Amino acid sequence: MTIAEMDEDGVVRPTPTQDSLPRRFADFDTLGDALDYAAQGVRGLNFHDARGRLLQPYSFAELRQDALAQAYRLIAAGVQPQDRIALIAETGQDFASLFFGVIYAGAWPVPLPLPTSFGGAQSYIDQLKVQLQSCDPKMLFYPAELAGMAGEASHVENVEGIDFESFGAREAVEAPLPQAKTDDIAYLQYSSGSTRFPHGVAITHHALLNNLAAHSHGMELVEDDRCISWLPWYHDMGLVGCFLSVVANQVSTDYLKTEDFARRPLAWLDLVTRNEGNTISYSPTFGYDICARRMSSQTRASDRFDLSRWRIAGNGADMIRPDVMQSFVDAFADAGFPASAFLPSYGLAEATLAVSIMPPGEGIQVELVEETQLSGQQHMDDRPQRYRAIVNCGKPVRDMTVEIREEDGTPLPEKAIGKVWCKGPSVMVGYFRDPESTAACMKDGWLDTGDMGYISEGYIYIVGRAKDMIIVNGRNHWPQDIEWAVEQLPGFKAGDIAAFAITTPGGEETPAVLVQCRTSDESERLRLRDDIRDRVRSVTGMNCVIELIPPRTLPRTSSGKLSRAKARNLYLAGEIKPYDIAA
Structure with missing residues (x-):
């Protein structure tokens, strides 16, 4: 990634928050159509270094131009519609342009994870091998610095492996592009736990855009909203919520790499502080936790941060801890952070992303539930009652229906704890080449999420994973x-x-x-x-x-x-x- 060109004042400018292009809320037939429209405006993606300094503004127009060139290169390399193209999902222009290049070429991008600090090189190679076996791709693309590990995995699995830079240097000769249909599969998404027995979730263009429209509707997106994210692009909340959504809803976005956030988490809040419009930013509970812990007891948050314009502080991807959320409020209240900005949500890759979203401004709300009720037991008189605070995860997003059911599928009444099932246009087609696993969690268009929860006054409360x-x-x-x-x-x-x-x-x-x-x-x-x-x-x-x-x-x-x-x-x-x- 190169340092961005400076303007005549010697300052690198990010893509604007506002745009004269009328905003459309993901009302497109295909993801390619969404980028075609966004490219007519001036908004885009902005990549920052570990200290939050802007490295490269990348307008949607530039993204489209690069993606078309990538599509021509892919077609020249023999890529056909419905081929799977695996991409190591490094946050940056290479992955972004290749992801959409694969879309334009009619193939299916498959984002795969970067290595983590756990397990070492061989563990990562083994994980890649299993996921490559599952999605059976024609090619695997990776950052040059991962050539050793990714190259070994691709060689063992007999998949052509190539680094981003080498492929981008190839000539891009224009060629006819296939015309995708709205019910075609757009991409495969591996859920975060997909290691030994990976499940590639097949998502159509229609399912994706329906969920992205429902997401923007639930967040009540406004003209001066700007997204800020450090979430990885190989996980559904980062890929769908903070990459594909911002294209389909034309939202300028600022990115930190996930590994840079891990080293300097408060750089995330520096970006929020510098944003002059409203901020939308999502994190699992641990992201808020690590920021609250990094604040020194001798330092006033207001000396460094201004979080007063943080309109939506989303929380999802894990059980939401109200005590951690309160710690974040305590740490950053004097910097203007409004507790009402917290926006709990619930979702999973099998539903594309969002199943439920809290209405903006309602913040964290909890219900105290007695532990024997949570576990489906009768209370024993010889033991004191104990309660757990269960966080309200909001109402079903537009077009999504949620039911709570017994193990045998019988619907349960309000406040009764059971399996969470959902149904809607954004539910997956199924798991790629895995009809048995698909049949195990889907019936008559309904998806068994595998989570336990209950509904109270139309709001959804999640209490845990059934398998745990x-x-x-x-x-x-x-x-x-x-x-x-x-x-x-x-x-x-x-x-x-x-x-x-x-x-x-x-x-x-x-x-x-x-x-x-x-x-x-x-x-x-x-x-x-x-x-x-x-x-x-x-x-x-x-x-x-x-x-x-x-x-x-x-x-x-x-x-x-x-x-x-x-x-x-x-x-x-x-x-x-x-x-x-x-x-």
Whole structure:
């Protein structure tokens, strides 16, 4: 990526927030049509360095010009309609132009993740190999610096691999472009947990644009809104919500790379501060958490930030923690951050993105639900009642219908907890080349999301993933309740704990709790283990296996969420090695 050209004042200018081009809200037949329209205006994408300095403004007009050139190169390379083209989703003009180039060429782009800090090179190569086997692409494109890892994966899977720069240097000879139809598949999206058994979600142009229109409608998009994002483009919230949506709804957007955010999270808030219009910016809970923790108790947020124009602070992609949201408000209230800007939402790749969105301005709202109701049990009189705050995730987006059902599919009444099902035009066609998995979660156009929740006065509340439920002695326990209990002890924070069920040598099911521990003192570790065991017993009434493990050991999904299933597998396989603590 090159430094942007300076204007006559010697200042690099981002693409404008406002535009004389009349805004259209994703009312197009295809994604290519959406870019064709956006390119008639002056808005676009803007890429920044790790300190938030503008590197390159990239107008939608430039994106379209480059994408057409990429399409001609792809066609010259033999790419046919419906071919899958895998792209390592690095935030920048190379991925953006190739993604739309694949669209213009009638093929299906397949965004794949960048390496994370967990697992090392071989783990990343293995992940790429599995996903390449799943989507069976004609080509794999990657940044030049990943040529070793991505090149090895493509070679093993007999897929042509080429770096972005080399391909972009090829001659682009104009050729006839296929005409996509609205019901054609636009792209394949892998959900964040797609590693060992990947599911490529097939999304049509119609499904995508319907969801993007519903998204902009739910956020009540206005003329001086500007998007700011550090979310990865290989995850649905980053790809759909903060890349494809801003094209289809013509919104200028400022980007930090995800890895730069991880190193300097407050650069995100610097970008929000510099935006003179309204800001729309999304993050999972952990993004707000890390920013609140980075604020020094000796520093006033108002000395550096002005967050008063942050109109929508979206939150999705994971269970929303009201305590973390309050910590963010406490840290940045004096910088003008309005708590009413928080906009909880709920979605998943199988529904393209959004299923529900909180109406703007209503902020974080919670309901206190007794734990036995959450787990479907009867309350026991000999135990004190305990409650969990469940965050309101808003109302179904336009054209989406949501039902709560029993395991057997029977619809449940309001306030009853059950499986969350949804139906609407933006629900996926199915999983690519996986009819069994598709049939397992879809019936008569309805999608079983795999989440548990309930509806109250038209609002949706999510309580957890059905597959994460820990069942011991016939009683149900949510791992979040165990993890949150441990987080209340001094020295621990969100993301340090993973709870899941294991089978003891005696054949009994019991919860195991892995806790990342930062102290090297053995007596202190012993004390911490005992405190954790007592804390978990006080909340659940159970004795659990407590294991202290090194920092940065627990695995994450590509979107940064804790992967309990992978943590369990690694622990049982002996790949997560707990500290050896004397009894």
